[in-house]
Amino acid sequence: MKRRATSQDVADLAGVSRSAVSLVLNGRGQGNISVEKQAAILAAAEELDYSPNPVALSLRTRRSSTIGVVTDSIATAGFAGQLLQGASERAAAHGYLLLVIDSQHDRLAEERAFETLGSRQVDGFIYAAMSLRAYEPSPGLSGSIVALANCFDPAGQLASFVPDEVAGSRSATRHLIESGHREIVMLTGTPDMVASGLREQGFAQELAAAELPVRPPISAGWEIDKGYAAAMHVLTTFEPRPTGLVVANDRAAIGVVLAATSLGLSVPRDVSVIGYDDDENVAPWMVPTLTTVRLPHREMGEAAIQHLLDQIGGAVQTPGAPADKVFLECPLIIRDSVGQPAR
Amino acid sequence: MKRRATSQDVADLAGVSRSAVSLVLNGRGQGNISVEKQAAILAAAEELDYSPNPVALSLRTRRSSTIGVVTDSIATAGFAGQLLQGASERAAAHGYLLLVIDSQHDRLAEERAFETLGSRQVDGFIYAAMSLRAYEPSPGLSGSIVALANCFDPAGQLASFVPDEVAGSRSATRHLIESGHREIVMLTGTPDMVASGLREQGFAQELAAAELPVRPPISAGWEIDKGYAAAMHVLTTFEPRPTGLVVANDRAAIGVVLAATSLGLSVPRDVSVIGYDDDENVAPWMVPTLTTVRLPHREMGEAAIQHLLDQIGGAVQTPGAPADKVFLECPLIIRDSVGQPAR
DNA sequence: CTGAAAGCGCTTACAG
DNA sequence: CTGAAAGCGCTTACAG
Numbered sequence: 075m076k077r078r079a080t081s082q083d084v085a086d087l088a089g090v091s092r093s094a095v096s097l098v099l100n101g102r103g104q105g106n107i108s109v110e111k112q113a114a115i116l117a118a119a120e121e122l123d124y125s126p127n128p129v130a131l132s133l134r135t136r137r138s139s140t141i142g143v144v145t146d147s148i149a150t151a152g153f154a155g156q157l158l159q160g161a162s163e164r165a166a167a168h169g170y171l172l173l174v175i176d177s178q179h180d181r182l183a184e185e186r187a188f189e190t191l192g193s194r195q196v197d198g199f200i201y202a203a204m205s206l207r208a209y210e211p212s213p214g215l216s217g218s219i220v221a222l223a224n225c226f227d228p229a230g231q232l233a234s235f236v237p238d239e240v241a242g243s244r245s246a247t248r249h250l251i252e253s254g255h256r257e258i259v260m261l262t263g264t265p266d267m268v269a270s271g272l273r274e275q276g277f278a279q280e281l282a283a284a285e286l287p288v289r290p291p292i293s294a295g296w297e298i299d300k301g302y303a304a305a306m307h308v309l310t311t312f313e314p315r316p317t318g319l320v321v322a323n324d325r326a327a328i329g330v331v332l333a334a335t336s337l338g339l340s341v342p343r344d345v346s347v348i349g350y351d352d353d354e355n356v357a358p359w360m361v362p363t364l365t366t367v368r369l370p371h372r373e374m375g376e377a378a379i380q381h382l383l384d385q386i387g388g389a390v391q392t393p394g395a396p397a398d399k400v401f402l403e404c405p406l407i408i409r410d411s412v413g414q415p416a417r
Numbered sequence: 418m419k420r421r422a423t424s425q426d427v428a429d430l431a432g433v434s435r436s437a438v439s440l441v442l443n444g445r446g447q448g449n450i451s452v453e454k455q456a457a458i459l460a461a462a463e464e465l466d467y468s469p470n471p472v473a474l475s476l477r478t479r480r481s482s483t484i485g486v487v488t489d490s491i492a493t494a495g496f497a498g499q500l501l502q503g504a505s506e507r508a509a510a511h512g513y514l515l516l517v518i519d520s521q522h523d524r525l526a527e528e529r530a531f532e533t534l535g536s537r538q539v540d541g542f543i544y545a546a547m548s549l550r551a552y553e554p555s556p557g558l559s560g561s562i563v564a565l566a567n568c569f570d571p572a573g574q575l576a577s578f579v580p581d582e583v584a585g586s587r588s589a590t591r592h593l594i595e596s597g598h599r600e601i602v603m604l605t606g607t608p609d610m611v612a613s614g615l616r617e618q619g620f621a622q623e624l625a626a627a628e629l630p631v632r633p634p635i636s637a638g639w640e641i642d643k644g645y646a647a648a649m650h651v652l653t654t655f656e657p658r659p660t661g662l663v664v665a666n667d668r669a670a671i672g673v674v675l676a677a678t679s680l681g682l683s684v685p686r687d688v689s690v691i692g693y694d695d696d697e698n699v700a701p702w703m704v705p706t707l708t709t710v711r712l713p714h715r716e717m718g719e720a721a722i723q724h725l726l727d728q729i730g731g732a733v734q735t736p737g738a739p740a741d742k743v744f745l746e747c748p749l750i751i752r753d754s755v756g757q758p759a760r
Numbered sequence: 761c762t763g764a765a766a767g768c769g770c771t772t773a774c775a776g
Numbered sequence: 777c778t779g780a781a782a783g784c785g786c787t788t789a790c791a792g
Contacts, residue, residue: 129472361641436787
């Protein structure tokens, strides 16, 4: 591993001072440095494959081209990794790197994470939640540039980027209605998650808009077995048997299909099923492939970074003024698990 | 956000020079600085809540307490995030942070990633693959401290940490045999993945050890639909019908259970199913819960970091000597999808 | 036993 | 138009 060239090396080779090198390489050469020297510096830099040492730069400028990301849990969920992926790519495109720390839902660890990151001179912070929720900003964040991804500040002081759950749920419900279903039941997630309530709202709104009776959602949950149990209950006891099921998420939908199958029912012939998440390991590969609502994880990551980049670049934000809460679209992904109801 | 205290602040408050502060805070005070001054320095540092600026430290020492991680894809897989999780925690416990870059399986992006990371003065590198494979070391890595996680260097020059796939597959197969199964079929993954071959080996070895006939594995794949199709084929055409199925992974096992169910077969009463991965979103929640072999993702991440830490700390490694290839255990997780065969 | 100096690599006023 | 100097915050020889 060869020693990296420094600005001194470039200056020596070009026969100028380090100041001149710095000026020219930072685009402030014009009017300050003679054209010949500029050319010499550029050539020398090229030849030595020079790029400034980021650490020295950081010490000098108190910036680091690094963004600190704190998450409450990276590992679980899987598709939530797309959020980091989107953030990482967008950041890299602008020369930024991500320093990510997982607080494991531990508030204390979270405070420490922000402090650690701050001491490393990160230029901004993202707090990303693995499932949608309110986030009470850590006091250590005040005065910093920060964006929230998949969570939001109840006080509205921090910019946040969240999925438009209500609209997503509406389009799922609408798709079922437009496919001819009238007996539609929602198998919802656990009440502790704000997504559950939002999706229930969307469901109810769309049914009401279609002037269809709104049935109360059936409490299920987020995992395969929960979807299984709820579907078993609904499919064997509801009279008439529902022909369309809006399910909490794709995993629960696996359970629903499993339950239907074990009852001798076929999806989508006897019952149509629609999931949520567009879980890449599930939805495109289910039998039948799953019609679902996609969560904009990648987009949330990208948008949060972009917001940070804009702020770092000097976009003005009136202090104390409420920050944006941006709702990102949850597109409906149509596959094979929804059909027309038998008449 | 208050200005952080510097060593100068501490020196001023304690009435000594910065050198003294540095010496004492780095544990080299004894025999160099008088006891009283040591106490004064410690007290001042405490009062000012002083900790050295990592950026300045990094410029000075050419170390950064940061480890560069390059992965071929973080996002997909989900449970693979556990690798990063394990690495991140182990690193944090030693004051190290992770700078991770995803190359998206692009070799060029990978080279660039190592370069970027190197210029940021990382103290070591991890290359982590999302699925087990050979990894041809990037030339930019030579001379650096590096560990491979979930991949291995064919030339054996780089330390690597991989799952013991053969043993994992053997214990899955053994579990079926010990449960009384004699008609056992393997539904294997795609041939391009080295895990497929390794698991097939384990399967064959264990069958041979039990003096049972070894049937050739049935090619399936890693996704739900592939498991479904393969199971459909095997369950409807094999005579006698197999009572035990060793499946490529947990997702494919979902498809297997789905297929069995749609054929009116019950798991595990009519057919026992065993997965691979212990996918946390699948195995514990399947109906029935899935007996499976756990992939040591977290352990690979931890072990790789630990290796780096040891090397950074000065553990000697004879240059040119073959590095360790460490096989991490894949424990069998017994749940409800395996039963005794009907007689 | 302790302080002043040098230097990691960079950029930005400041003289000339 | 250009170079010498200062300084970001730290540690490590080096004088005294």
